[in-house]
Amino acid sequence: MxxxxxxxxxxxxxxxxxxxxxxxxxxxxxxxxxxSELFSIxxxxxxxxxxxxxxxxxxxxxxxxxxxxxxxxxxxxxxxxVTFFQDLVKDNMGARMVKYAPxxxxxxxFALTGSLVSVLGFRSMTVDINCTGTWAALTxxxxxxxxxxxxxxxxxxxxxxxxxxxxxxxxxxxxxATPTAMALRIFGNISSGMIISSIIYAFLTILSxxxxxxxxxxxxxxxxxxIFQIGVPAVLSIYFDFFSGVIQSYVFIMLxxxxxxxxxxxxxQAA
Amino acid sequence: MNMTDEQAMLFAKALVLMGQGIGAGLxxxxxxxxGIGEGYAVGKAIETxxxxxxxxxxxxxxxxxxxxxxxxxxxxxxLVGIILLFVNPFLKHLG
Numbered sequence: 001m002x003x004x005x006x007x008x009x010x011x012x013x014x015x016x017x018x019x020x021x022x023x024x025x026x027x028x029x030x031x032x033x034x035x036s037e038l039f040s041i042x043x044x045x046x047x048x049x050x051x052x053x054x055x056x057x058x059x060x061x062x063x064x065x066x067x068x069x070x071x072x073x074x075x076x077x078x079x080x081x082v083t084f085f086q087d088l089v090k091d092n093m094g095a096r097m098v099k100y101a102p103x104x105x106x107x108x109x110f111a112l113t114g115s116l117v118s119v120l121g122f123r124s125m126t127v128d129i130n131c132t133g134t135w136a137a138l139t140x141x142x143x144x145x146x147x148x149x150x151x152x153x154x155x156x157x158x159x160x161x162x163x164x165x166x167x168x169x170x171x172x173x174x175x176x177a178t179p180t181a182m183a184l185r186i187f188g189n190i191s192s193g194m195i196i197s198s199i200i201y202a203f204l205t206i207l208s209x210x211x212x213x214x215x216x217x218x219x220x221x222x223x224x225x226x227i228f229q230i231g232v233p234a235v236l237s238i239y240f241d242f243f244s245g246v247i248q249s250y251v252f253i254m255l256x257x258x259x260x261x262x263x264x265x266x267x268x269q270a271a
Numbered sequence: 272m273n274m275t276d277e278q279a280m281l282f283a284k285a286l287v288l289m290g291q292g293i294g295a296g297l298x299x300x301x302x303x304x305x306g307i308g309e310g311y312a313v314g315k316a317i318e319t320x321x322x323x324x325x326x327x328x329x330x331x332x333x334x335x336x337x338x339x340x341x342x343x344x345x346x347x348x349x350l351v352g353i354i355l356l357f358v359n360p361f362l363k364h365l366g
Contacts, residue, residue, distance in 0.1 A: 181343050185339065185346055188346035191353070251340065
């Protein structure tokens with residue numbers, strides 16, 4: 001009896017496919033030119049535009065019907081949101097850089113919702129290296145722009161040869177390494193969380209199948225209903241989705257502010 | 272030992288997969304460094320909070336940012352491991 005149960009359990013264990021979906025986002029829309037593929041739109045882009053629309057409507061709703069003295073809760077929330085990012089930028093970049101607050105708030109909101117959208121069953125945007133790479137490239141553009149603005153083009157180019165001219169390749173490499181590290185950090189964190197979540201899901205599927213087989217339960221519905229998948233992933237999702245998502249989005253904007261503030265020069269900050 | 276072409280190909284694939292598995296395992300050794308470093312950072316942060324409880328919020332924020340930055344070397348190792356395990360970059364060189 002026990003042997004039969006164990007045999008059935010083992011059979012279920014080997015029959016269940018471990019499905020870990022890490023090979024990049026799937027192509028959702030493909031434009032064909034005859035038989036050849038012209039270009040495709042990935043899941044990341046679709047999710048991103050959905051998020052943009054949702055966030056746009058949310059912000060429009062939050063900022064509609066503003067009064068000098070806030071009477072509604074949503075205005076208090078909107079003002080808190082704006083003040084939070086303005087204070088953050090003032091603290092980290094100096095008061096004259098407060099014009100970057102909307103950019104920082106945008107990146108943070110987008111990165112946060114892009115990471116947390118996996119809770120709703122979408123694929124996180126930040127699991128696509130193209131997405132985080134784009135944000136890091138924006139940071140690189142801002143850094144370069146601020147360096148040229150504060151030092152002039154000549155001073156910017158000269159900055160590569162400091163303190164000695166021999167070190168120029170290393171300086172160029174470190175300029176490239178900054179955005180690369182930023183892109184990989186958020187990508188690696190969220191995607192490792194996603195891989196661990198998928199492995200846990202697959203494992204719980206196997207575990208459920210093993211238990212069903214051992215108890216000789218044979219119902220068609222049980223192919224889609226895995227008892228251990230209720231509740232257990234939610235606990236782990238608190239760390240891998242919420243904690244990582246929030247911390248990494250925050251770190252991304254903190255690093256952006258630090259690098260851009262550094263590039264713009266700190267000397268005028270006191271003014 | 273006489274092998275047909277098919278068997279030789281299978282053998283070569285098995286070798287590549289074995290190498291990838293071992294390489295992925297070795298790449299994840301990179302996780303040791305950030306683990307020690309982050310533990311040290313958290314310990315120091317707790318010391319700070321114990322000494323100056325009023326600095327709790329700023330110490331915690333700085334600690335999390337420091338931890339996330341210190342994590343990057345571990346993340347690089349993890350990425351190499353993931354690529355080796357799931358993307359199989361060397362199999363296509365077999366032709």
